[in-house]
Amino acid sequence: MSSRDLILARIRRALTDVPRSETPADVPVDRGYARTHGERTAAERVALLAENLADYRARVHRTDAAGLPGLLARLLADRGARTVLVPAGLPTDWLAKTGSGTGSASGAGAGAEPGSGSGTARRVVDAAERTPRELAAVDSVVTGCAVAIAETGTLVLDGGPDQGRRRVSLVPDHHVCVVRVPEQVVDSVPQALDRLDPARPLTWISGPSATSDIELNRVEGVHGPRTLDVILVAD
């Protein structure tokens, strides 16, 4: 007997107390729990998102479409980023004020223009052939997101064109995530799951990487980005 058949046979024998006629739907699940915890206007929802993100020590910024390229350039310059990783489908105007040109990540060290404070971080477009080591040499990454959850301060990335593969928002030490508000913001976890497609690989991010493994002291960024900037862009 294969182990599959063996295990399934064991399960059936273990469940002799379950009436043969019972179906999964016969086991009641009361979904009387709340869909959202509170009634909010769109503005309140965005404010709650900002508050909960900040509570996780993400740095939250607000702007509009016209202000976005300038803000992005400033955040990258403040950071001293010489190279910025860009998902292939990131809207081109977002980085209109951030340096120019694209190049290979491996040349990030020696060949990059001096970027500190001058807003000239060189764009590195992500591609399948980039090795993890190349990504690790990049200073910052800019992505969009699929949905953001106000009640928990969570950003969800689903690999859409402006977000790229899962690894791009993980390996660089600085992640800037752009959220279009209010339309990308939902109140709650149930509402977020409704909007998401389980067939896509998803990454839920709630603040920077953190550990509490050493005497329960919170330390940011053991492995993931140590700094998370979130830009809320109003229509």
Next chain:
Amino acid sequence: MPPRAAFPRAAAAAVGDARLRANLRHATHTIRAKRAAAVAELPDWELLRAAGAAIKDRTLRHLDHYLPRLEEAVTAAGGRVHWAADAAEANRIVVDLVRATGETEVVKVKSMATQEIGLNAALAREGITAYETDLAELIVQLGDDLPSHILVPAIHRNRGEIRDIFARRMGDWGRPAPEGLGDTPAELAEAARLHLREKFLTAKVGVSGANFMVAETGTMVVVESEGNGRMCLTLPETLISVVGVEKVVPTWRDLEVFLQLLPRSSTAERMNPYTSTWTGTTDGDGPHVFHLVLLDNGRTDALADTVGRQALRCIRCSACLNVCPVYERAGGHAYGSAYPGPIGAILTPQLRGTGTPLDASLPYASSLCGACYEVCPVAIDIPEVLVHLRERVVQGGQVTLRGTRTVIKPARGHAAERAALRAAAWAFDHPGVLRAGQRLAARTLRLHPRRLPGPGRAWSDSRALPEVPAESFRDWWLRTRGERDSHEQP
């Protein structure tokens, strides 16, 4: 190797270690207070908890329906599913899969299932090195140690010990610790980051567990804080996930319950920093080969026990550890398995049977105070299962072992009674535990009105059992601890 001594002896040794006790006390009390605050934020907590329990019950009662559905969905999404009846088979499957890649190193996400089956040792025997990448697991691995807590496995180590372990051992496993490493948490975390990054960037094979598997869609879910999980799940070419069969949930929508229950119960956060979900493989994003190893290893035996079955609802949040007066003093190692604390006391004897002195004594590693049940996000009645298992140890009866119905005899040569008496003696040596046990017994009065249950019965028949005051756990706790810990209360 896990200690093979019965719980009371292992616990007695641990209690003698003042530093361990201080570390544990600090940890459990801190997490406990934070958790209460996080839970209080959700007015519908009890409804979520009931829904969590009900979804798991639905799944467990129809596991033979959901597992094949899961298998179908994972396969349709490009994954491969393997079934492992026991630890040896699971280890062999993983060894063969790693071998087939030609690699001799794997990076690992913290996973209790792989710890339960002793995967790292099995890989090592075949010349394959498994690198633990969770910071706490790294501390444990470099220290040739065992995890002592589900959530914070190295909670028994303080910063000075961690610094010494890093300075001494990192070089044996890869990039050495920086010269002059200090003992601030930030410096230690940085040393771990540099050491582990070397592994992540070159690893071709990742090994993980999963917190949930969605039968409807074939989606796997891993919940974590550090990002090491994301590294292992996305950078390697091959991903192997070893997951207990009980981790399946029926639908995508069911995650709305568990993703609310788990972070608040576990780390007392509204949401943990990172959650990853994947469904089979995705072209150009993440591993292009995905294997799911479905693990039985005693779970179907637990399923056959209509009282004990509820232990399979467990979502490994560790809340029950942090409120347990026995765990707080004994530490995780005394439980002798991957699963410490109250959940370990009921899960381990069901997964392994009660044949060894250790496993027979685990149902006594409790004061029956009921605090574990009160915090459990899936409402597992741990005291009920403890009493049930005590009776089984003492009176024998019908159990299922490796899929076969067996009648076990009462524990031989009064071994169980000795275990109970040792536990009692140990408790008398540690008045705090006994006090908790007695006073808190008020809540579970119906379980042992005049006499101790199980083997304690003979013992209590010949002795006057200290009277059980009609004081609730909460009252007792506030009265005896409230003041001292007031700075930790929410």
